[in-house]
Every structure is written in structure tokens, then in C-alpha cells.
Amino acid sequence: MAQVLDKPVELRAPVTPAERTARRKALMEWIAVHSLGVAAALFFTLPFVFVFLTSLMSDSQALSRDLIPHTWEWGNYRKVFDTPGFLTWWKNTLIYAGLGTVLTVVSSIPVAYALAKFRFRGRNLSLMLVISMMMLPPQVVIIPMYLFWAKQLDLSGTLWPLIIPMAFGDAFSIFLLRQFLMTIPNEYLDAAKVDGCGEFKTLVRVVLPMAKPGIAAVALFQFFYAWNDYFGPQIYASENPGAWTLSYGLESFKGAHHTDWNLTMAATVLVMAPVILVFFFAQKAFVEGVTLTGVKG
Amino acid sequence: MSTVTLAKKRRPPGLAAKQRKQALRTLAFMSPWLIGFAVFFAYPLISTVYFSFMHYDGFKPPTWVGTKNWTYVFKNYPYFWPAMRNTLWLVVVMVSLRVVFGLGVGLLITKIKTATGVFRTLFYLPYLAPPVAATMAFAFLLNPGTGPVNSLLEKVGIPAPGWFNDPTWSKPALTLLALWGIGDLMVIFMAALLDVPQEQYEAAELDGASAWQRFRYVTLPNISPIVMFAVVTGVIQTMQYYTQPLIAGKVASGVIQGAGTQFEPGYPEKSTLTLPQLVYNLGFQRFDYGSACVVALVLFALSMVFTAFLMRRRGGLNLAGD
């Protein structure tokens, strides 16, 4: 009697054939899914790896078909930094992206709030117009805008034609913020009004603190849009190398360095790196923001 | 009776003032966008229409030429119809592949139970790469002579295509680049997939549905608004496709500007031409502002058609929502 009870329960092997098949099936699925996952991960990361490895090759090796550098030329990065203008491009891109983001956020919030919480005639029309503006390629209005900035205001060769419009709200940011603000229950607003707050105070004191994730997402999107923008600087800043941004500068770098792929890849790494670093610190806001556009919009 | 009518006509005191105050307040809150809309959207759009009927090269004052620019662009400009065909190709192939791949990757992520965060981050990273940098990276990787991809393919014995240097492979190469940056669609689909009510899956399983049947009858119907949204925004993005094909063509052709050679749009053989590039070519290389505006209006019309379609279907836009 005692021997039977003393026998430890066999947890390893499944008891019934059905369970055995089920477990095998689950294992196969796990293997299949994770193999696919690894394959996909390779697809997404190998380009970064090859770019980085090439950036460390010597001039002659970069033209060969080798995949791994023989010598690790960290000096390539020094060369890229020393390229005349490289630090200027950094500075300009930071100004464009930073200042632009601040202006966009500040100017878009009141508009988004009005579209989310006010009721007025023309609200739906305004919303539809905002969405139309969102979908508009910049090339549609570039000719008159360029003539306006360059001939009327003599601001070509600078980034101001790109930054100033951001002080008047950005359609995408307005839309995103609006969707987010609509999820804030009206009871909070009513409570604030009962306390005697006007609309503006309500916005600043009550709504904004609750809208932080939405604002963060919008700020991030706008920052990356400006950071990655190529067409804008190409049109407005190209004639003045002192106003070039990283995207435009990277292209001219390739033009100046032809088949110096090692140097070009080093420059590419330096242009990609900041964005990726910022992402690591702001992951949550980013993913939330992307979700907001897709699911609720 | 008459007293009631009279009473209706006489508004309660203070309401007019209150309404005016509300109106002003709305105006104040909306003012940044209102000004922006008038100055940066409405006015330039009217100007673009206006300039499309003028001959203007930036120096001599514009002169009226009626439909001359329109005839030129639609009948005689050798880059217009190739660009339209390329746009069609990109819409049919690139957008659909991106949606399918995005859904696939999103699905994959939801099934990965180990180190999900790591996988998700890795899959998302390429989306963050600035377009110029990403295109240059791919132009290097896919270089037919010295790039790693062709080296690997040849080692394995697969015939290596010319990628960005071959007119039949340049758009597929661009599509590969677009699939690499699938992060944004992946996240959207991921969220949508996670939103599908678990009960529906359980019910289907109880009914004996296979994995494929569960996907087809539970997953798809639930996420179809998102799929529709992804398709339409993908089409609209294709209208704006500018930087990647431009940089790919420039880098692959190896043409150094400034050596007296004119830039050849759409290398190789007009296969990477897109409408936005035409606006740049006509406006900022040939300085034919009128014809550039014609192409700009074609872009506008195409974008608006799809935008209207998106708004019709709502896709959860919550226009009336409160």
C-alpha cells in the first residue's frame, strides 16, 4: 500500500495519446513560430549589421565583396565628424526638429481641444478639412509656397519656411490629439467648470495633465517627421550649405564620397543612431501613438 | 397663441452675448489652424490652379497660356505616363504586399511568447531609420557588383538580379525596402489583433474550427476596418512616394551632378519615376512652373479621391462622436 502511494506522480510523459498529440502539436507550433520569428528578426536586423560592419572597413575593402572587416577602422567615424558641415547639419536638424515640435504641439492643442470638446457649426467641416490636409502631398502646394517664401520674404536658403508653418498647427497632430482628447470623459471638464474655470483654464489645468501620453506621441511623431524630412530641406535649404539638415547633407556626402562606401555607411549610421536611441527611451509613447492612429482613427 | 409666438421670438436676455462669447472662444482656439489653413493650404491651392494656366520661368512675369501646359504634360511630357504607370504598379504591388506582410508580422508577434518585447523592438526599428539613410543602406546592400546580398546569393548559387540598376528589379527593390520598414503597420495590426474578443475564438474552437477557419471567420471580420484603413492610407502614402525612389535612382546611377550632366530622373529607364519627382523636375530643374502646377493638381486630385473614399467608409473616424 505504502509503495503505491510513495510512487512519485509522473509529470513528464503525457498519459493519453490525445494529450500526447496535442502537446506535440503545441511544440511544433512553438518551433515554427519562433523559427519564423528568428528569420524575420534576421531580415530586420541584418541590414543594420552589414551597414555597421561596412562602416568599419578600410577604403579598398569596402569595394570588395567581403562581409567582415579585416581591420577595424574606427577612424572612419572621426573622418565623418570632421567633414566640413557635418556638425552644422546636426545643429540644423536639431533646431528644425526641436523648435518645430514645440511650435506644433503648442499650436495644435487648442485646435484639437476645440474639435474634440466644443460644439459648433462647421465642426465636422473643419474636421474633414483637417483630414484632407493630412493626406495632402507637400508637392501639391510647393510651387506657390516656394515663390512666396523665396521671392516675397527672401527666406530661401534657410529652414524658416519649414519651421514657421508649424506654429499654425499640423493637421496630423491635430487629428491625433483630437482622437485622444475625445477619450477624456466630460465629467472632468464639467467639474472644472463648476469650479469656475473658463475653457482655457480647463484645458491647461485639467485636460493637459491627462493628455500627456497623447501629447508625447504627437511630439515624437512630429520630431521624427522633421528629422527625417528630405523634400523640405531640398527645396528651401539646398542653396545654402549652412542650412542643410542631416538628410540632405547625407545625400551630398555620398555625392562627395562617391564609392567610399565605408565612409558613407559610417555617416548613415550616425544619422540613424539618434532616432533609434530616442526610440529606446520613449518606446511606450511611440507604440501608443501609432496605435491611436490605426485603431481609433 | 400670439403671446407664445412673441415669447419665442424674444430671446432670453444674455443668450446672444453668451453665444457671441462662445463663438469668439471657438475662433480663438481654432485660430492657429484657421490661419494655417488659409495661408498654407487654401491660398497655395488656388495659386497652383492659377499658375497651371500660366507660363512662368521665375524671371519674366507670368503670361497666360491657357491649356498649353495641360496639353504638354498629358501628351508630350515623356515622364508623365511612366510615372503614372509606376504609381499604379506601386499601388497594386507595394501597398498590398505591405498590408499582407504587416498583418503577417503582426500575427507572428502575437504568437511569440518568449521575449516578445525584444522581437517587437527589432521588428519595429527599421521603420525609424530616416528614409535617406535607409535607402542608401539598401542601395549599398543591393549593389549588384559589391553588395553583400548578391555576394551571398551567388555563393548559394541563385542568380543575382541587378536590383536598383535593373529596370525590372528596381521597383521590387523599393518594395523590399518598404517591407523592411513595416514597423508602423505591424504595430497597428498587432493592436487590432489583440482587440479581437477572446470569446469568439473560444466559441469557434468549441465548434471545431481549424486554425485557418478561425482566422477567416473570426479574425478577419474583426480587423477588416483596420485592413481597410491600412490599404487606403497606404495608397495615399504612395501618392507621396518621393525620397526613396529619388535617392535610389541617384545613388544607383552614380551620376555625379555638377559635371555638366543633366540629372536623369527615374533611373533606370524611368522605372523609379513618381509623380512628386515630376513636380521637382518641372519646377526646380526645368523651371517650368506652370507645368509643375499641372502635375501638382493631378497629385491633388488622386489624393483627394482616395481621401474621400476613406472618409466615406469612416473606418472609425468618429466624426460625430462625442
Next chain:
Amino acid sequence: MPGTSRKTPITSRKAAVALAASASLALLTTACTGQSSSGASDDASKDVTINFWHAWSAASELSAVKSLVAGFEKAHPNVHVNVVGNMTDDKINQALRTGGGKSPDVISSFTTNNVGKFCSSGALVDLNPFFKKDGIDPETTFPKAMNEYTQFDGNRCTAPLLGDAYGLYYNKTEFKKAGITSPPKTWSEFEADAKKLTISKGDSYSQLGFMPNYHGWESTTEHLFAQFSPTYFDKSGKSALATDPAFKAGFTLQKKLVDELGGFKKLESYRSTLGDEWGDKHPFHTGQVAMQLDGEWRLGMATAANPKLDIGVAPLPVPDDQVAQYGKGYITGTITGIAANSKKQNAAWEFVKYITTDTDAVVGFSNAIHNVPSTLAALKSPKLKYDPRFKTFLDIASNQYSTTSPASINGGVYLTTIQNLGYDYESGKVKDLDSALKSTAKQIDTDIAQAK
């Protein structure tokens, strides 16, 4: 009345404001698109700074420009020149149109076929009054071909700033190995030599006699066809592409070379492995290509990159039926002009006059960047330093049969159109050359009509 929808004041006010703003802004723009001409009214003796934009970018070229400018500033201490390099035509054209404080007063460009556009649009000022004022006769100062490409329709809006001549570079060592004793004079000889010098290796080459593909750096339709002395436009201004047999001969020759040397695909794959035009690994420097169609600057670059290379220089071959004209070649050059929007035109003219006509300045600049000098006096100057092989280019530049590509109102668009036909023909996309020539000629005419 109850029930009637009264338009809210805010909506109609909004709409009215927006409409008024748009309309007035539109009017504002149209009124202000005219060019503000400044005229040459500045005092050139006062202290002033002018902006000079040029297209050179290599380190040696930049320092050569620096010396040139320093020479000018020494002779004219009151005029300071702010130099901006690496400015391609796109950027120059944009800046010329927008004017303003940062825009250039003097520009230089490699694209001679933009002269038609510069002159007819009024982007650069006519220099004839300036030449006259200082008693300089361009006809006796500059070589004939250079006078031709610096003006359009009687308007001389540019002056030549050094020139380029195109010839044939060949690798003497590889020639000896293949048993070729002298450079080819006719295209038939060239074809035979190219084949002899081509050594295949598997799917590629270990040595190529000549890279005929149009993307091969300087082997463009523009340069190649010059050897056939084509007439681009007939007397009425229409394209002569389909009527002048020179073009058909040129296209046919190139296609023959492509087919005989291995086929388009094989050559293209090889080309993508070769070093680029301005780097040290240029295929001619490395011996990967035995013969090269290139400009006179290649000599200096090749000797610097590979001193051991045994370089031969000769004029490019001519068609078999034009043997008597052997020695001719394609001539182009850098052009310089004064921006019409410039407010310092007199000071700018002092600079332009110096860099284009001061013999010592021209000679010094030519010595530094190894370009052909652009004045008759400089061509004869004893101070001109050059490798004896360079003399070939000087001779090509002064050869009476040498040609250049004419200016046109829309700049180099017609050349791009012809080149596009070349790309299609060499790859086999276009098979019927005759009808393609006709339709391309029509395209050129339409583009020019559009630009008027």
C-alpha cells in the same frame, strides 16, 4: 422666424475672412512675381563684397579657385569676394531667381548648354556693354568655339572661364601587350583595337578595351557624336536628329561596340563594379579599361593617382569617311556670368573681367586645374605649364573642325532627351532606330515650344 436655420455669424464670418485672405494673398503674389531689375548702377571703386558661386568641388580645384580670387583681390583691394563652391546648376538657377542678399553676384557653371536658358530668361546680364565699355573685343580675345557657346541670339550673357576638350586616353602598356602600335584614327580601327584589348574572365572581364555604355562616365551621346560633326538644329530651329545622318551613324557605332564587346548586360554588370569618375580607383587608372573617352583633366588626375601608368593621349577617332578631319574633338568649358538680380554689377564685372581676360590669371588657373585656357593670348603664353601630352588637347581646342553643342532655350533638355534614346537603344529596349530618331526629334521640338 422659428424653424428657419439662421446661419451662425461665426461660420459666415469665418468663410468670408478666409476667402478674402486667400484672394488678397493670391493677388499679392501675382503682382510681385515680376523681376526687380537692378541695373549696373553701383560704384566699383567703393569697398564692397560680392558673392561668387562656382561648381568645383575637388580639393585641388578649390585651392586653385582660392589662388585665383586672391590674385584678383590683390589687384582690386576694395572688392572682397565671398566664394561658395560645390554649387550645382539646380541650386544656382534657384538662387538666381530668388535674388536677395545671400544670392550670388557672379556664377560659374559647367553646363554650357544652359547658356540659352540663362540668356533668354534674363537670369544673367548681357556682357556686351561691359566689354565695349572697357574696350575688349570678345571676337579677338576668345577662341571661336568658345564665343559660340557663350552667347545666344546675340545676347552674350556669359564669358568662357577655361575650357575642356575631349580626347582619347589609352594605356600604352596594354597596347604593347596586344600588339597595337599606334592609337586608332578611325572608328573601324577603334573597334578592332577595342576587341583586341578585351580579355573576358568568366561572366566578366579582367580587362576591357573600352566601356561603350552611355552611363560610362564621359561616354555620353553628346561627347561621342561630336566626332561625327552633327548639326543639332536646322535653320528653322527644329531638331535635325532624324535628318542629319551623323546621329544615326553615332548611335549605330555605339550599339555595335556594345554588342561586340560582350553585350549590354555583361558590360553594365562590369560597370557597376568599377570605381567612380572622380576617385582614385577610376578604371583607367587601375588598368581595368584600356581606352577612355575623357576630358583634358583626366591626365592630371591619372598621373596623380597612378604615377606608374604609361598614359597615351590622342584625339578621338573620326568616321572612316572623315579621315581628313582627324584631330577634331568636342569642346566645352566653364562659363561665368553676372546675375541680373545683383546690385553690385560693376564690381562683379571687375571680377569677371579679371578671371576671364587677365592673361596671367587665366594661365595660372589653367595650370592649377589642368583645363584648357580660354583666351587666345593665354593659349600662346610661355607661362603655360603642361605635360607634353596635354598639348593634344590644346590642339583639339584650336582645331577648326572641333564642335560644341549649341545653346537652346530650355538648356540641356534636348541633350537629355537624346541621351535617353541612347539608353533605350543600347539596352535593346528600342529596336527601330529610324522611327525612334523621328519621334525623339519631335519630342525635342515640343519641349522647346513648351519653354517659349
